[in-house]
Amino acid sequence: MGVFEYQFMQHALLAGLLGGIACSLVGVFVVSMHLSFIGVCLSHAAFAGAIIAMFFGFNPVAGAFVFSLGAAAAIGPLADRGDFNPDASLGIMFSLMLGLSFMFLGLMEGPKTQALGLMWGSILTVTQEHLILLAVVAFLVLGTVSLLFKEVQAVIFNREIALAVGLPATWILYGLLILTGLTVTASLQPIGGLLIFSLILNPAAAAYQLTYSLRKLFILAGCFGVLSCWMGLALAYLFNLPSGATIVVFSTLIFLVCNLFSPKRRFKQLRETEGASINA
Amino acid sequence: MGVAITLRDVTVSYREDVALRRVSLEITEGEMVGIVGPNGAGKTTILTVVNGLGRLLHGEANVLGCRMQAGRRGRDFRLSNAARRMRVRIGFVPQGQNVDPRLPVNVREAVMIGRYGRIGPGRHPKREDWRLVDELIDLVGMTPLAERPFGHLSGGEQQRTAIARALAQEPQILLLDEPTASLDWRSRQEILELMHRIHRDRGLTTLLVSHDPRETFDLCNRVVLMRQGSVYAFGPPEQALSDANIQEVYGKSPLCCHGDGHDHRHERADGEEAGGNGRI
Numbered sequence: 001m002g003v004f005e006y007q008f009m010q011h012a013l014l015a016g017l018l019g020g021i022a023c024s025l026v027g028v029f030v031v032s033m034h035l036s037f038i039g040v041c042l043s044h045a046a047f048a049g050a051i052i053a054m055f056f057g058f059n060p061v062a063g064a065f066v067f068s069l070g071a072a073a074a075i076g077p078l079a080d081r082g083d084f085n086p087d088a089s090l091g092i093m094f095s096l097m098l099g100l101s102f103m104f105l106g107l108m109e110g111p112k113t114q115a116l117g118l119m120w121g122s123i124l125t126v127t128q129e130h131l132i133l134l135a136v137v138a139f140l141v142l143g144t145v146s147l148l149f150k151e152v153q154a155v156i157f158n159r160e161i162a163l164a165v166g167l168p169a170t171w172i173l174y175g176l177l178i179l180t181g182l183t184v185t186a187s188l189q190p191i192g193g194l195l196i197f198s199l200i201l202n203p204a205a206a207a208y209q210l211t212y213s214l215r216k217l218f219i220l221a222g223c224f225g226v227l228s229c230w231m232g233l234a235l236a237y238l239f240n241l242p243s244g245a246t247i248v249v250f251s252t253l254i255f256l257v258c259n260l261f262s263p264k265r266r267f268k269q270l271r272e273t274e275g276a277s278i279n280a
Numbered sequence: 281m282g283v284a285i286t287l288r289d290v291t292v293s294y295r296e297d298v299a300l301r302r303v304s305l306e307i308t309e310g311e312m313v314g315i316v317g318p319n320g321a322g323k324t325t326i327l328t329v330v331n332g333l334g335r336l337l338h339g340e341a342n343v344l345g346c347r348m349q350a351g352r353r354g355r356d357f358r359l360s361n362a363a364r365r366m367r368v369r370i371g372f373v374p375q376g377q378n379v380d381p382r383l384p385v386n387v388r389e390a391v392m393i394g395r396y397g398r399i400g401p402g403r404h405p406k407r408e409d410w411r412l413v414d415e416l417i418d419l420v421g422m423t424p425l426a427e428r429p430f431g432h433l434s435g436g437e438q439q440r441t442a443i444a445r446a447l448a449q450e451p452q453i454l455l456l457d458e459p460t461a462s463l464d465w466r467s468r469q470e471i472l473e474l475m476h477r478i479h480r481d482r483g484l485t486t487l488l489v490s491h492d493p494r495e496t497f498d499l500c501n502r503v504v505l506m507r508q509g510s511v512y513a514f515g516p517p518e519q520a521l522s523d524a525n526i527q528e529v530y531g532k533s534p535l536c537c538h539g540d541g542h543d544h545r546h547e548r549a550d551g552e553e554a555g556g557n558g559r560i
Contacts, residue, residue: 032384147402154393157385157430158377163358164331165449166368166397170358212429214384264382 003237008124012243015126015190016229018134020203022141023196024225026183027204028218029176032156037090038075039180040197044097045071046184047193048104050118055104060118061133064188068181071097076174101193121192121244123233130189137186141179145218148172153214192244202251203228209255209262224254284309284453284485285330289339292325293354299325301509302339309452312479312486314496314517317506318530323489324375326504327455330487331372332356332363344369344452368397370453371446371484376439376462381431387422388413390430390441394448416444420474436467443474447482454478454486461491472499493521505529 003009030039046068053063071093078089105115117125145152154162155172162169180200187196203224207217232247259265285307292300300322307313315323328334329341329348336350346366348357357363371394385393391413392405399405405413417426420440425433433441439459446454456475460468476499479486490496496503496517503520505513507529513520 034380150393150396150399150404151401153385153389154396157383157390157393160333160374161372161393161445162396163333164367164370164372164374165394165445166364166366168359168361168364208382208384212382212384212386214389217384 008126009237011126011128011131012123012190012233013230014131015123015134016233016247017226018131018138019123019187019190019199020225020227020229021222022134022138022183023187023191023199024203024207024221025141025145025218026176026180027200027202027225028207028214028221029152029156030180030200031204031208032214032217033159033176035177036201037087037094038177039184039200041075041090041094041097042068042071042177042181043184043193043197043200044094044101046181046188046196047118048097048101050188050193051101051104051115054115054118055108060114061130061185061188064185065182067097068185069178072174072177072181076177117192118188119192119194120242121188121190121195123190123229123243123247124236126190130186133186134190137182141183144175144179149215152176156214190244191247195244195248198248199225199228199251202248202255206251206255206258209258209264212264224251224258228254281309283307284311284344285487286342287326287329287339288341290329290336290341291338291350292322292329292334293337294335298509300329300334303509303511304339305504305511305514307485307487309485310483311502312488312500314493314500314503315487315489315506316491316493316496316503316521317512319491320508321506321529322509323491323506324457325509326506327372327457327487327489330453330455331367331370332360333358364397368449369451370455371449371451372455373439373442373446373457373459375457376435379431379433379438381429383429383431385430386427387417387430387433387441388426391417391444391448394445397449412450413444413448416447417441419447419478420444421470434467436463436471439463439467439471440474443471443478447478452485454484456486456488458489458491460495468495475499493526497521 030036046064049063049067050060054060105112108115151167151172154165154167155169159169159173184196191199204221206224207220210220211217228247228251232250233243235241235250236243236246283306287303287305290300290303291298303326315326317323325334329336330343332348333356335354335356336348337354338350340347340349344366346362348363392409395405395409395413399409417423420443422437422440422444425437430441459475460471463471472495488496488500500517502515503517504511505520505525512529513525
């Protein structure tokens with residue numbers, strides 16, 4: 001296997017490991033707290049930030065960072081307010097971010113390879129700086145999950161109840177949103193702004209089908225995330241496919257398989273047939 | 281006996297609607313107080329004020345020594361650390377809610393969440409915490425279902441779990457928000473009996489919100505009768521829930537037409553005139 005001796009491949013595998021772990025663990029928060037649309041918004045904000053920063057000659061990572069944190073700060077109060085549905089405001093934010101991205105993309109002169117690269121991502125050209133950033137973020141996410149496991153569990157269970165038992169649930173929610181923003185920022189280059197969110201959603205949603213234990217959910221999601229990255233990478237290398245897209249398609253396949261064999265599905269069917277027999 | 285809860289001239293508003301209007305109440309330690317009134321009378325809002333989660337426009341609340349004063353533009357205490365410490369000592373049983381059946385939390389874990397505020401960040405539940413949790417699960421009669429996913433429980437079972445979780449806080453105040461709403465007759469009786477037993481054995485200061493005045497009649501030391509955000513009457517049940525007051529607030533006697541549609545007029549001694557009407 002001479003291919004593993006190439007530095008770009010080692011970098012890519014490492015990026016897959018770190019990105020896979022960070023994205024899928026953050027995905028567990030997003031999926032189990034039903035914040036999927038909020039996550040999509042954050043990832044598009046990061047993408048817009050990167051493009052705008054690039055246009056003005058700044059570091060795209062810095063732009064993505066600022067924009068995703070800004071979006072997390074704006075979305076936090078919306079997500080925390082239980083009394084109305086924030087769908088419309090989120091939809092407006094989402095389309096604004098996409099609009100800004102394309103506007104600045106259109107304004108750019110000359111070849112737009114780098115900017116378009118942020119959209120599709122390229123795990124095979126990951127630099128050392130990107131790897132360091134990914135490692136820091138993955139470490140932060142892992143640290144949060146292990147140190148604040150019970151707080152995270154309570155917030156996932158029910159935010160109002162987490163508040164009522166005396167946990168700083170609102171701060172924890174903001175912290176998790178910021179962590180999501182950071183993860184999106186760090187994964188922008190390897191996976192791509194338009195694709196990153198499926199890597200956040202799919203492994204966690206797949207794991208969510210399989211277990212009722214939050215601990216196992218985190219472990220399974222992490223495994224699926226890394227597996228998606230590595231298998232996607234291998235398939236992309238073997239068949240000369242775009243890496244980010246292949247990773248996303250593979251993670252969706254994992255989700256479909258898990259959904260097919262989900263014991264929770266059986267439970268649902270059981271309940272439906274029970275309901276039917278009672279009604280009969 | 282000291283005073284556990286004081287509300288002085290409290291006004292709360294959600295958006296344009298005023299939910300509470302200049303409400304003043306004083307509740308003694310160890311007292312069980314019922315809060316009744318028609319839909320939208322502000323019953324639940326009183327609980328949110330006590331818990332530091334309501335938005336105070338005017339007045340102040342003093343709960344277990346924690347003073348919460350209204351700000352000029354309305355103020356809640358979701359981010360306040362003093363209110364968080366106060367909430368650790370207040371057990372809260374919210375109204376039954378729709379729960380995701382796939383939620384990765386089982387009954388034991390759901391009850392343990394009540395301990396999390398006390399345990400503090402970065403620390404894990406100890407053996408004594410689990411022992412207390414198991415005792416409470418036994419108290420509410422949920423031992424056979426202790427390992428079951430929370431989302432698979434029936435409404436009554438979820439309420440029992442919620443009561444055990446609130447008690448796991450080892451609270452000084454217990455807030456119960458319509459704990460019997462949407463339950464069948466038998467589960468209602470069981471929950472009422474459980475609350476009666478808990479209050480008798482533990483002597484907790486308890487606020488019980490109910491849509492059914494009959495529920496509070498035998499259970500509570502005093503009753504607050506609410507109408508359109510104001511306190512209409514406050515006193516012993518036979519005064520506050522006098523036929524005249526009930527007639528005035530509900531438009532017709534709930535003892536005859538409320539709840540299950542049966543005629544309960546004769547459940548109380550016929551024609552017995554309660555002394556005074558408790559109007560304030």
